[in-house]
Amino acid sequence: MSASPDTERFRCSLAALARGDVPVGTAVPARYWMVVAHPGPWPAKPIEAAGIADVAEELSAAMGRFGARLQLIRRHGRLEGELVEADGEPVFLVDVRRGLVGRASWQRPEDLVELAARFDDLPDPTSEPLVLVCTHGRKDVCCAIDGRVVAAVLDDALPGAVWETTHLGGDRFAGNVVLLPEGSQYGRLDGDVAAQVVLDHFDGRVDLDRWRGRCSWHPAAQAAVHDVLGSDPDVRLPDIAPPHVEATGDDAWTVRVDAGGRSSLRSVVRTMSQPHRLTCSGGAKVQAIYTVTTA
Template sequence: MSICATASRALGEPLAGTAATARTWLLIEQPGPWGAKALTSSRLDPGLGRRLEEAARGTGVRLGLIRRPGRTAPTPTRRVFAAHVVPGQGWVHEASIPSDDAERLLALDLKELGAGNATSFLDEAHGVSGTPYTGAPLVCVCANGKRDRCCALLGRPLAAELRAAGTEGVWEVTHLGGHRFSPTLLVLPYGYAYGRA
């Protein structure tokens, strides 16, 4: 077990009130390795990552890269999820975009997404033609070992185990926060965050 998670558990650090806050999550499929700052240090174009970070600043939208558990190869399309998690107003929408044309994400109105209005995500005029997501809840397990080794050592096996058990909607995600509470996971559209899962 990793040092930070072991120390946190031994100290009995409380989990309550430590989860990241976001009204809306925008999750972009990006297979392959991720760096510590995944949006700018992965196989996603770093310039695009910086522009997405800038566009999301102050909007209430939290960005993350996702990938299926285990080693996955790049595909011609990437999935994108927008999830609004305000109680009583939650929703998840999904879209597929060409892997070589992720620039279209810059046309999304992130301020509107952060406010719970998914119009730009559902309207192809804004670069993405999304639809309501009707699958099982998304289970996003923090697994970015370059950000914190606790997440790789504890999160990746949890994601693989959930997937092997037949849990649908399981993804590894770049960063949820709370590394010392690894493994951490987020369930969408509910916005439930769990530590020491």
């Protein structure tokens, strides 16, 4: 006998898909990321994880000087709570603006505080990509169910580049992935499409149905670029300079998108939806909706 609607467990990603929620404009607003390997368990807030919680105040202050976002990571297939490596766990300091990733390791919580001060002086910098897949089950059920499948598929396609991670926002768009240091985020990935979407992105092709935006850009810029990419096949995301955003009201902007020597102007207006359950366990909240027209 099938379950009745009253007894079925609510899934925010399925509800968002049924409503037709649009992913673009929802990329996490973060230009700097502190990505810390941690075996778990992962609490709802990364700063409260074992060991890290011992230096929470100092680490928050150090990251706060850059507005950095903390993410915990572990390799796909690693069991929660496995012992920390004897020579330390990896730490990645990501500067999205410069497209660089600094690489280090930590053994003591105090090491993290020291590293959080090095975004201007990245250790062992590289531009090699990090692919983070949200599998944060304690934060949202959909992220665990959909994210772990996506992590497995991407780990096969891009060995060495893929990590499971804590909350990336937009639970209702699970499976969620961020590509660092470039900063693009994708949602609604599954085992069938994840590898192709990510590999296409690295080749300069954007899946506009699943692209959430770039985390270093204002949401209005994300929406404007999405519209330009969808209307002009000659424009490629890698060729787009950081968009110029000018507020024209409390919820309205003009965005100039420059690419390949050409400029495009877009008007972007934000409205708010009716309240909906946007996560598996939370209450009803409104969501931002961006409408784009040619300026």
